[in-house]
Amino acid sequence: MIKAVRWILGKLILAYEWAFKPRKGPQRSEQEQQRVARETAGLSLYQLPACPFCVKVRFTESRLGLDIEKRNVKSNPQYMEELVQQGGVYKVPCLRIPREGEEDRWLYESSDIVDYLKRHYSISSQTNP
Ligand SMILES: N[C@@H](CCC(=O)N[C@@H](CS)C(=O)NCC(=O)O)C(=O)O
Structure with missing residues (x-):
């Protein structure tokens, strides 16, 4: 029963x-688009397709016209392992952010992402991550 509801x-x-995701991102100059x-x-976004927080x-990704690699933690055990071992906890969504000369940052919490x-x-953003 619970399975069916889920x-x-x-x-x-x-x-x-599918119905409400923004289809178009903002207009950027060619140079700005290349930077982004x-x-x-x-x-990379560690996530699940049917997770509301994901x-x-x-939605934000689409609204901003971004293309971020999605890593489904249920369909790929390696992604699940990376998330838990390197991120520290099993929770999605989690954005993995590479940093030069430093360990990757694992950003949890949908609002923070x-x-x-x-x-x-x-x-209008000019800053680098
Ligand atoms: N407050 C978190 C909630 C995230 C959350 O609860 N995600 C669920 C999936 S929809 C999850 O990862 N649950 C696994 C767990 O908490 O062990 C957010 O906004 O990102």
Whole structure:
């Protein structure tokens, strides 16, 4: 019974995302778009397709016109292991942020991830991550 409810909820969440996810990002200059693409190429989002907190992050990603690699922790045991061993806890979403000369940063909490993405990739942003 619980499994069935979870299954239905998962489908509803996916349908919601399909219906309402922003389809278009902001207009950027060619140069700015290249900078954003370069910087986001190193990011990865550990996540699950039907997790509402992950949907929230994916909405922000779309709204900002970003393309971040998704790592499904249920379908790939290696991603799950990386998340738990290196991130420290099993919770999604988690944004993995590479840092030059330092260990990767593992950013948990959907609101913190959304803030991070907005801070670095909103159209007026000039800062580097
Ligand atoms: N406050 C967190 C909640 C994240 C959360 O509860 N994620 C669930 C999946 S929807 C999870 O990872 N649960 C596993 C666990 O807590 O052990 C956020 O906003 O990111």
